[in-house]
Amino acid sequence: MEQKKATKRPTLKELASEAGVSVASASYALNGTGSVGEKTREHILEVARRIGYRQNAAARAMKIGRSGTMGLVVPDLTNPFFPSLAQSVIQTARAHGYGVFVTDTEGDEALEGAALAMLADRGVDGVIWFPVRDHDSSGGALEGIPTIVIDRALPGFDGVVADCAEGGRLAARHLLDAGHRRIGIISGPDDILSMRQRCEAARALVAAEGELAFFAHNAFSIDLEPAVAAALDTPGLTAVFAGADVIAVGVLRHLAATGRRAPDDLSVVGFDDIPWSELTTPPLTTIDLPLQSMANEAVEALVRKIERGTGTRRTVTVDTGLVKRATVRRI
Amino acid sequence: MEQKKATKRPTLKELASEAGVSVASASYALNGTGSVGEKTREHILEVARRIGYRQNAAARAMKIGRSGTMGLVVPDLTNPFFPSLAQSVIQTARAHGYGVFVTDTEGDEALEGAALAMLADRGVDGVIWFPVRDHDSSGGALEGIPTIVIDRALPGFDGVVADCAEGGRLAARHLLDAGHRRIGIISGPDDILSMRQRCEAARALVAAEGELAFFAHNAFSIDLEPAVAAALDTPGLTAVFAGADVIAVGVLRHLAATGRRAPDDLSVVGFDDIPWSELTTPPLTTIDLPLQSMANEAVEALVRKIERGTGTRRTVTVDTGLVKRATVRRI
DNA sequence: CTGAAAGCGCTAACAT
DNA sequence: ATGTTAGCGCTTTCAG
Secondary structure (H helix, E strand, O other), X not given: OOOOOOOOOOXXXXXXXXXXXXXXXXXXXXXXXXXXXXXXXXXXXHHHHHHXXXXXXXXXXXXXXXXXXXXXXXXOOOOOOHHHHHHHHHHHHHHOOOEEEEEEXXXXXXXXXXXXXXXXXXXXXXXXXXXOOOOOOOOOOOOOOOEEEEOOOOOOOEEEEEOHHHHHHHHHHHXXXXXXXXXXXXXXXXXXXXXXXXXXXXXXXXXXXOEEEEEEEOOOOOOXXXXXXXXXXXXXXXXXXXXXXXXXXXXXXXXHHOOOOOOOOOEEEOXXXXXXXXXXXXXXXXXXXXXXXXXXXXXXXXXXXXXXXXXXXXXXXXXXXXXXXXXXXOO | OOOOOOOOOOOHHHHHHHHOOOHHHHHHHHHOOOOOOHHHHHHHHHHHHHHOXXXXXXXXXXXXXXXXXEEEEEOOOOOOOHHHHHXXXXXXXXXXXXXXXXXXXXXXXXXXXXXXXHHHHHOOOEEEEOOOOOOOOOOOOOOOOOEEEEOOOOOOOEEEEEOHHHHHHHHHHHHHHOOOOEXXXXXXXXXXXXXXXHHHHHHHHHHHHOEEEEEEXXXXXOOOOHHHHHHXXXXXXXXXEEOOHHHHHHHHHHHHHOOOOOOOOOEEEOOEOOHHHHOOOOOOEEEEOOHHHHHHHHHHHHHHHHHOOOOOOOEEEEOOEEEOOOOOXXX
């Protein structure tokens, strides 16, 4: 009687005949679409369970034109910044019944374009995209595919961003309120809008109410560039704001390596609130980039676009917040 | 002439008629399967490019019975341990033409079973699975689906594991060689085989050539349980081996919080070589769990199983290694 | 409420 | 070398 020798899964047709109904009724019962008698439905479901019937996703996707999948494109999973984003996207997507293809672009725009095209070819219903930089490397591959861009500004795309200027201001205000005057700013790469917003806002506030000791740039790395390390020795400097936690951690590390430590020798505040931040010694004071909220917003917006057709283009902005830990000293 | 008003992508039939050939020729040209004249093929490809033709993945998957996708199931992306695994899996899979659905089970076996079933329903060609613990929570959902289990022993499944016992021995040997005698061991959860292997091997060596100061257990967390923290005060203790880097980092942190530091007050060696390990102060000496190699092996093995039918069941073992950094003092 | 039948877009025999 | 055609498993009119 039992002949499900691994190889083939039962088809709808088999289920139907096994249950003694038509494929239509079986389909209706399974999807709750058409109308089936209460007992018929139950019987069908029961038989389905018994013979281990599972829908064939490909056939269904082809028929209804949707795959129930979305793509997530991030620059680098290895960057402590992204795993929590990915996790939130995956969880929220699952809650909405979507599976997510995740792709890592290794921070390379060419690979990014290829990844996007690959997702389009795979027939995802939508994509959530954290671009390498504020530049559209999609080459049109996303044409007609609902897309939500995260943390970057790409004309023509819906987006979810954080209020970075506000965050920059929060950081500067915190330092100023703690009595710091000569404050240095270490920005990340300048070609990224959110980074410019963070640091420009902080710079403006510092310039207005304190004194900008220096404004330097560093890659997204815990290794400080020589010029940046040198800037840390600026006479009279009592605090720095780093545009990204990785950089702030780099500062902490450099301090330790040169026999100093935060906040006694220098106060530092970062930006992002990556997991590492609470593990440094001392724990880093920083600005919280609410990645999980952003992920949720993004998935929700995407699902809305997919299911209710494309609404009006919009970008939602979420708030940042100050996370006081132990690298700022009141003077 | 141009009427691709977003909505519908051209179909094979359209491409064929546009190129003035049959769908068969078009299909052959696209997939390089049948035989087509050189110029015909080029012409078809050219037209495809022009009208922006893309294969319909669902239709193709349904027809050939393979989706070109695989699932990756890990306990917790947020654990510093997994992102690099995921990244390697994704990259290697891409190199083989596969897309990967990643799912996070939140360390919950019920969710894990659901995730596995969901992947099976989605029609993945295979799955790479890092189980929460050494227990098969799949509930038969993986029946007939090529699967490779990573870092755990699940009867009936192919696997890729690290030589953990060897790693434990490496750690103990290193401490012993540095002159330590009274050595404590902090194991992670005991219900995980690889953890038992690490710690048992270390314990045996320490017992044989030194003196086991204590053998404690701690969750996979940087927060030390009271009993463990207390054990660290064992008189005469000069070194500890932690079965996981997160725990070792917890030790470092506890030391700092109580005014001590490694390696001066206590030598510590961890296991895993997670990214954090080289960022602690001082950088943690640990045992390298070669996740990227394991990921590669897993993907390669999986692809082999998928494409050349299921070969013999086997488990491949990769080597661990000692990563000397700065938390072990010679005495 | 239920069933028969027409495809969805594509691949792969099987002709020619 | 190229074309015709029969489905893959499923959803969904449309009849009954």
